Structures are given as structure tokens and as C-alpha cells.
Amino acid sequence: MSQPVLSIRNLRVEFPNRHGTLVAVSDVSFDIARGEVLGVVGESGAGKSLTGSAIIGLLEPPGRIAGGEVWLDGSRIDQLSPEAMRRIRGKRIGMVFQDPLTSLNPLNRIGDQLVETIEVHTNYRGVHARRRAVALLTEVGLPAAAERVDNYPHQFSGGMRQRVVVALALAADPELVIADEPTTALDVSVQAQIIALLKRLCRERGTAIMLITHDMGVIAEVADRVAVMYAGRIVEIGAVNDVITRPLHPYSVGLMNSIPRLNSDVESLTQIFGSMPTPASIPSGCAFHPRCQRVFTPCAKKRPELVTRGPSQVACWLYDDVPAAAEVAK
Amino acid sequence: MSSSIRASGSADARPDVMSAQQDIKSIKADQPSPLALFLDNDFVYSFWHSKITVAASLVALLIVLGAVLAPWIAPHDPFDLKTLSLLDSNAPPAWAKGGDIRFLLGTDDQGRDVFSTILYGSRLSLAVGLLSVVFAAALGITLGLIAGYAGGAVDTLIMRAADVQLTFPAILIALLIDGTAHALFGQYREESATIWVLVLSIGLSFWVQYARTVRSMTFVERNKDYVLAARLIGIRPSLILVRHILPNVIGPVLVIVTINLALAIILEATLSFLGVGLSPTQPSLGTMIRIGNNFLFSGEWWIAIFPGITLAALVLSVNLVGDWLRDALNPKLR
């Protein structure tokens, strides 16, 4: 098996402020294989976007990476100089943001924005760069690309703009694309198109995707594996089918059950009582224990680590039995 | 594992769940008292934390106190003609050669003590500044509320008037109004009239900003459900405006006030300096600088410089406090 294109080990993202230090991402580890699509799901504030920003080196101060390692295709990137990191961005890791309306500079033609990206990262110049830009636009499914390459962003609809954004992210042919809620700001019908586009392009180019979203439907559609994040930690990670149909962690169970099914007939939607803690008030031990229906003694005392259980990995004392009992007995 | 988790408000009576809930209760009990929370509030914290803001507010406070308490703390009364003697005129500050300890900062050409005149002058400068801002704000907010709430022709009329006025800088408008009053009422030596004319001129130059901001916010609020509900119940529009919409509008208005106050003080000083503001018999800081300007070349610098420093310090500190207030109130910067 070849080396994973992205490898995160014990990533920790902190925000120092005058009250102390807030830990927004804690001990997060996962791999993304070449050409694989990893979904990262969780509620707003779970730390998914911060993980993505940390990987690409765009954490906004005072946020910083306080621990752990980020490996891109075998080389470590979390400690590179800003200039070295800049060269990686776009060329080896691409990023797609949520809102296509604000992702594009309204005063620049989209052709110019494409050409400048191409010229920075490849050897194409001038006319060649422009031709490549038009080809990219055609590839993402923009009709009449050759005529519309000189249009301004406001002349496109939301879905078209997001296609342009995808084209920009893929312009330098990166090995990994981090997509942060790429469909949240779009109409439902357009969402499907963009998802299909991402799926197709990455299959064709062998690009890996880290797909950050809170929408399980999107994950089910396109991801190979999925990681469930809660309060800055990964609570479960495994193949999409496994996590969706046979969730292990009580939080994942709650998530999957809260999705209304077409073929079931319930009077009220299930919910998990309470709400996810903010980074300023994370409970001791397992972060989910105050809301867990299956909580028991070790949960409040010690934080569970990811253990393998069948095809997935899960961080829960329900599955980490032997060492937990011994710990508690002390 | 596939059993659904039902929503439940009450927990099961399992000891593990109960102990978990005990933990939650004890965390809550450790919360600090409301007073401690207030003092630890981001707003208050950023104030104490910024040394410059604290220093600036102290300076401003000093000048304000001096101005307010002038009748009691000024060593001389510069307006009591009986106490003035031309023999004392143009005396330098107390520490210079030829200075008199009675006149700490020297005297002007009429024999008035510069220090006392500064105290009284600050009083006038501040009074006119504050009054005109209050006037401008009151006028602007009222017109803004009306325009935003009524909409239609009323709105268009008020906003067009605002647009016309915005074409012109404040100083021009103030000069025009002042000049017109001057022409209409002749040489008004009536002191209080001068002040009110000034307040009117300056206030009328500044109402537009308030009106525009308030109007757009009123527009937004007016279409919200709670206002519609109030109207349905039959609550009078004026009540809706004052009780519901006005409180929401205070924040941005405060920001405008901070910018405005400094500008109003500068404008009054400028008008007085140009000779169309307060007269020498009842001088503001600007008037004093005007008088002192004539003596700069002959080396009697104290008549203009000390009022100048006071004016600069006042406006600077108002600006600094205003800057801090704007940053603190700005939701985007939090």
C-alpha cells in the first residue's frame, strides 16, 4: 500500500487569550490515502474547519498549531517557513471555501484570476496560460468557456461561481483538496451538481479530498471514509458504510438517528439533549459524557483514545473495556 | 446499538448519570459573582488595559472639571471689568522674567489672566460643542426615525434634503448660517444669542449623519415582525419608535457622537478664530487664539499658545476616547 498523501498525528490547535488558552482541536489523527475522499463531519464549532485551516497553514492569529505533526506525502509541513508553505498552497494542497460569492474578487475577471494562479504555480505563461484557463473552465462544466472567461464574478450564478472556485483550486493540479463546506451556500439542486463534479474530477486526476461538512447526505454520496468530530476531537472514524449503518460511538449513533428516513414513520425527530460544549468549557474525561445515555464511571474521569473495533476506530470507554476497568479499579 | 435515543428532559435514576449531573452542578456553583463578571467584562477590560485611553480620559476629565468648576477655582474673574487693570496687560507667565505670580500663565492685552480665561473659555468651548452635538443628534435622530418609519414621500423629502446638504462641508454651512444671522440681526452684542446662533449653525451642519444612519436602521427594524405585531395591536407609532426602535439605534449613534464632538469643538474654535463666533468679551478658546495671534510676532507668545495647547489637548483626548469606544463597540473586531 502506498504512502498516504496526508497524515495527521496528534494535531492540537490552541487560541491563547487573556483568560487562558482555548483548545479548539485536540489530539486529532488520521490519514488520507491517495485519491481517497475523507469526509469530516460534526456540528458547527467542532473544529472541522480549523483542522483544515491548520493543515494548509492559514490559521488566523492568535490561533496556532500547538502540537502534533502534519505530513504531506512523506514530508513534514507544519513547521515550514511561510514562504515554503506558500509554495505548497495551491500547488500541492488546494482549498475550496463555502461561499462562492465572497471567494472571488469582484473587481477581477475570472480569467485573470485563473491565469495568475496558473502563472504562479506552473510554467505556462501568457497565451498558453489563458488557453489552459479556458480548458479548466470547460472541465468544470462551464458552458461557453471561451466567451465567458473574461466575465466578472457577479455575472455568474452561485453554482457556476462555485465551479469557477473548483477550477481555481485545481488549477495547479494539487494532490489534495480541502473542501470546507463547499455546498452549504448553494441551492439543493446545485449542491448535487457540485458534489458530482468534485467526485468526477478527483477520480480523473487522482486527487484526494478532505471534505468538511455537517451534511451527512453529502458524505454518504461521495466519501470513502468518514471521521466524526466532536468538541475538537475525533470520536469515530471508519468506512462510510460502516459508520452510517453501524455507528459505534453514542454521538455517531445520535447523529445517524437524527436524520429523518424516508421510509420510517415517526412523530418526533430524535435529538440528543443538551448542546456541544464550546472550547472554553470542555468537560473532563470524554467530552460527550454529560449528554451520553450510556455514560458510566470512567467517562468523566479519563479521556478515551481511538481504538480499533472491527473495521472502524472509535474513542469511547464502551469499547475500550479491559484497560478502562483496570484504570478505574485503581 | 441501533435502538433510537429518545429525547428526554429527565435523566434515568442511574447512579452514573446522577454523578455526572452532580459534576455539572458543581461546575456552575464555582462561577464568580455578577460584579466580578462585570469588571472582567471585555468592554471594561479593554478600557483599563489601554494606557493611552486611560491617560486620554484623565486629560479630558481634567479639562472638563476645570471648565465646570471655573467660577470657583479660577483665581480671577476675567469678565469683571472692575478687576481688570491695563497696567497688568501683556505680562508673561509667572516663571518668566517680568512675570507676576498672580498671573500664572501671563495676561493678555486687556490685563486678563490667561489661566482664568482658559478655564472660562474651555467652559464655553465645551458647552457649545456639547450643545451642538445634542442638537444635531436630536434633530438627526428624529428626522431619521420619521423618514425610516413613514417611508414614501416624507422619506424622499428628508433624504433629498440630506443629500443636498451633504454636498457641502460643515464649515461652509456654519459660516453661511452664522453670516445670515449676523446680517439679519445686525451686530448682536447679546451674549447668549451668540451662543445659540453658534449652536444652531454647528448643529445644523451635522444632523445629516445621524439622520441617515438612524433612517436605514429604522427601515430595517420597521419591517420586522415585532413591529408589525405592535402596529396590529394598535400601538401608536411614536411609542413604537421610542420604545422599540430607538434602543436598537443607540449603538451606532454613539459612534457618530464621538466623532462629532471633536469636530464640533474644532468647528466652534474655528468660527471664533475667524471672528464670526464668540466675541472677545466672552471668549472661547478659539477667540483667545485669535487675539493672541496678533501678538505672536511681537514675542508675546503665551496669549495664543496656552489656549492652543488646551484646545489641542481637549480635542486629542476626545478623539482618543472616541477611538477606543469605536473599537470596543465594533462587533467585527471582537
Added chain:
Amino acid sequence: MLAFVLRRAAQAVLVMVVVALIAFTLFRFVGDPVNQMVGIETSAQERELLRQQLGLNDPVVVQFARFIWAAAHLDFGASYQFKQPVIDLFAERFPATIELSIVSALFSLLLGIPMGVYTALHRDSWLSGIILTVSLVGISLPTFLIGILLIYIFAVSLPWLPSFGRGDVIALGFWTTGLLTKSGLRAIILPAVTLALFQMALIMRLVRSEMIEVLRTDYIKFARARGLPNRLVNFGHALKNTLVPVVTIVGLQFGSIIAFAIITETVFQWPGMGLLFLRAVQNADIPIMSAYLLLVAAIFVLINLVVDLLYVVVDPRIRIGGRSA
């Protein structure tokens, strides 16, 4: 886009009409043309005759129309103080004010914009701290105070520069310029700096806050995420987007410069229209006040119009219509 231009033009006309009304009211009802023209001995009968002759008893609308007509022909009546046609007085002093204003404007732009950009990009450097402090002082000190201080330092204590007047001027056709003589250049320095300081500080702060806002946007974040070098991000994207709103405000500031020239001309005894206007205010010389109002309004309205048109040229969202999916 055409609709936009037409709307702005209509607004300009509206403003001019309103201003003309005010100026007319001032001219006709606040001032008294007859009493200014005659001596004390003139009898009431003769005054009434004069009124009739001047058409002062005609319907107001007719007088207004006459007023506009005269104004269009640059006839604003005669000054009460100087007994000369107002337009002659203006023509004599117009170049002085305009030269001062333009030099000041250039000064404030050439210094204000770069400083604003620098302080936005290097927010924590010591130089930024100094610049910000100086700018705060710049907007806190009234223009006249700055003028006095500069005179005291550079003309009284150190006799380097003249403290009043315009120096020697050269006549070019109907224009007189002080920029081509050594004394003229020396004379314009202090007044121009005084006038420019406030504007420069304002522009600097504006550019800085706009740029900081722009640097926070998603498209800048996306540009960085694409690995574009800092120079390209800061100047190709951020600066460009910053200057669009800045340019329009700067244009409007020129009107403010012309107004503030009144103060500067007073402090430095600069023989421009501002000084003339101030004398008129002090002496209730209505014809000059009314004419100045009209003239200045025309200039401001023109500037506003140009600035709006500039906006159209510069912002593609207005220039080119909406979407075509």
C-alpha cells in the same frame, strides 16, 4: 448604467436649484440692495423709485428667474463693501484659491495613500505607531492652529519661509500663477501643508481601515490559499479593492479642501476667494456671500458628478449588468 448616470445628473440639477433658491433668498430678502446703493440723505420717494427701476416690486418668481438668468451670465451684482462687480472680484482671486487647493490635494494624496497602505500591511511596526500618532494629531488640531504653529516655527523663529501673501505671480492669459516664481513657490509651502495636514490624516486613516477590511475578506483568504505571493495578494488584489471606495471619497474631499481654504487663506492672508468670503460674512456683504454660495455649489456638484461617473468606470458591478447564468 445609463439610468444611474441620469439619476445622478437629475440629482445634481436638484441641488443647484435648491442652492440657487437659497442664494436668491439671501440676495433679495436678507440683503437690501437699495439701502446699500444710496446714501442716508436719499428720500423715501427716491428709494421707492429705485426699487421700481430695479424690478424689486415684481413677483418673486419673476425676480428669481431674473436672478438665475443673471447668474448664468456671471452677473452677481456688486459688492456692498467694494462697490465692484462681484464677478470681477472673483476672477481676480480664483486662481489663488485653486492653485492652493490643487497643491494641497496632491500633497495629501501622495503622502496619505502610501502611509495608509503601509500601516495596514505592517500593523505592528513602530513606524506604523508613529504614523498613526501623527495622523491622530493631524485630525485633532484645528487647521488654524496648525497654520499658526507653522508660522511661528518657520516664519518667526526660523525665518525660512514667508508668513503671508502669495509671493510674485506671473499672468498667463486670465490666470495668474505663483508656481513659476521662486518666491511664489516659497509662499505656497506653508499654506499648502496646513491645508493638507487634516486631509492627509483623514485619507491615511481611511485607506488603512479600508485595506484592513479588505485583507479580512474571503477572496483574499482564497488568494492566499491558492499560494499567490504576498506582493500579488497585497497589491494586485487588496490595494485595488481598497482604492475603489477610497477614490470616490477622496474626490469628495477636494470640495472640503476648497472650503477649508477659507481658514488657511485667513491665517496666511492668502489673496483667494475664501478670504473674500470671510470678509463678506463679517461685513454682511450679501452679494458676495450669495455668489460664493452658487459658485462653490457648482464646483461641488461637478466634483460629485465626476466622482460618481468615476465609480461607474471603476466598479464592474455597476458598469456591466447582473447575472447571466
